[in-house]
Amino acid sequence: MQNLFANLPNSLPAELTTVLAESAHIRIERIVSTGNSSPAGYWYDQDEHEWVVLLTGEASLRFEEGETLIMKPGDAVLIPAHRRHRVDSTALDQPTVWLAVFYSS
Amino acid sequence: MQNLFANLPNSLPAELTTVLAESAHIRIERIVSTGNSSPAGYWYDQDEHEWVVLLTGEASLRFEEGETLIMKPGDAVLIPAHRRHRVDSTALDQPTVWLAVFYSS
Numbered sequence: 001m002q003n004l005f006a007n008l009p010n011s012l013p014a015e016l017t018t019v020l021a022e023s024a025h026i027r028i029e030r031i032v033s034t035g036n037s038s039p040a041g042y043w044y045d046q047d048e049h050e051w052v053v054l055l056t057g058e059a060s061l062r063f064e065e066g067e068t069l070i071m072k073p074g075d076a077v078l079i080p081a082h083r084r085h086r087v088d089s090t091a092l093d094q095p096t097v098w099l100a101v102f103y104s105s
Numbered sequence: 106m107q108n109l110f111a112n113l114p115n116s117l118p119a120e121l122t123t124v125l126a127e128s129a130h131i132r133i134e135r136i137v138s139t140g141n142s143s144p145a146g147y148w149y150d151q152d153e154h155e156w157v158v159l160l161t162g163e164a165s166l167r168f169e170e171g172e173t174l175i176m177k178p179g180d181a182v183l184i185p186a187h188r189r190h191r192v193d194s195t196a197l198d199q200p201t202v203w204l205a206v207f208y209s210s
Contacts (some may be wrong), residue, residue, distance in 0.1 A: 004158060005179035021156040021183050025130035026208045028156055051126045051133055053109060053204070055160070055179075074110035074160075078126050099158070101206055103131045 004030050004055065008095045012036060020099075031098040033059065038086035048102040050079040057096025060088040081105070109135050109160065113200045117141060136203040138164070143191035153207040155184040162201025165193040186210070 002020065009016060009032065016032040027048075038044070043064055053076035061077070062068045064084035069077060079085055081104075090096040107125065114121060114137065121137040132153075143149070148169055158181035166182070167173045169189035174182060184190055186209075195201040 001174055001176070001180050001182045003177075003179040004181060020181060021154075021206075023154065023208055023210055026206070028206060049126075049128065069106055071106070072108075074108040075106050076109055076125060077106045099204070101126075101131070101133060103128055103208075105128055 004097060004099065008032060008097065010034060010095065026101060026103045029100045029102070031100055033057070033087070033090035033096040033098070035090055035092045036087075037089050043084040043086050045082055045084050046079070046102070047081055048104055049081050050100055050102050052077060052079065052098055052100040055097040055099055057091040057094050059090045059096050059098075062086055062088050109202060109204065113137060113202065115139060115200065131206060131208045134203075134205045134207070136205055138162070138192070138195035138201040138203070140195055140197045141192075142194050148189040148191050150187055150189050151184070151207070152186055153209055154186050155205055155207050157182060157184065157203055157205040160202045160204055162196040162199050164195045164201050164203075167191055167193050 012034045015036050018030045020030055021028040054071040059071045061071055117139045120141050123135045126133040159176040164176045166176055
C-alpha cells in the first residue's frame, strides 16, 4: 500500500512525477507541484487522453483555445489527446497534488 | 469539470458508483460508501485490474488469502485481476470516497 500524501516535499525545482501503476494502455501518476507552473509559452500536446483530479492545493489550468479552470480539491477534468493546455500556476502555500490517468482510446 | 466531493450523500442503502471516464481499456469510477460493506461472505473476483485510492473516510479491505488493509485518506492499492477481496467495513461517521481505475492488461 502506498499513500499519495506521504513524504510531500515543500519545495521543488520542478514538478515531481511518480508512476503509481501502468500497463499497456494506461499510466497512473501522482504529480506534485510546489508553486511550479509550465514553462512560459509551453503547451502540453499529448498523444494520450488525460483524466486528472486535483487532490490538495490549487491550480490554474489553461487551454490554448481560451478556457481557464481554477481547480480546487476534488476537481477533475478530462483532457482529450492533443487538447493543448498548460498549468499557469499552482498554490504557493502548500503542495498541490494531482492524480492523473493517461490512456489511449 | 466535476468535483469528486460534491453532493455526497450522508446515507446510502448501498455503495454509489459513478463512472467518471471510460474507454475501451479503462474505466474510472467514484465509489461512495456510508458505512456500507460487501455482503456477508461475498468476494469480488474481477476480470480487470483495479487500482484504487481512498480519498475520504476509512475502510477495511480484506483479501481472501488473509491480508487486511485499514485504508485512510491517500492510501492506494493495486488489486490484480482475480485477487479476491471484500470491503469489511467503511466509516460510519462520514462518507468514504474511493477513486477506482479498472483496466485490462
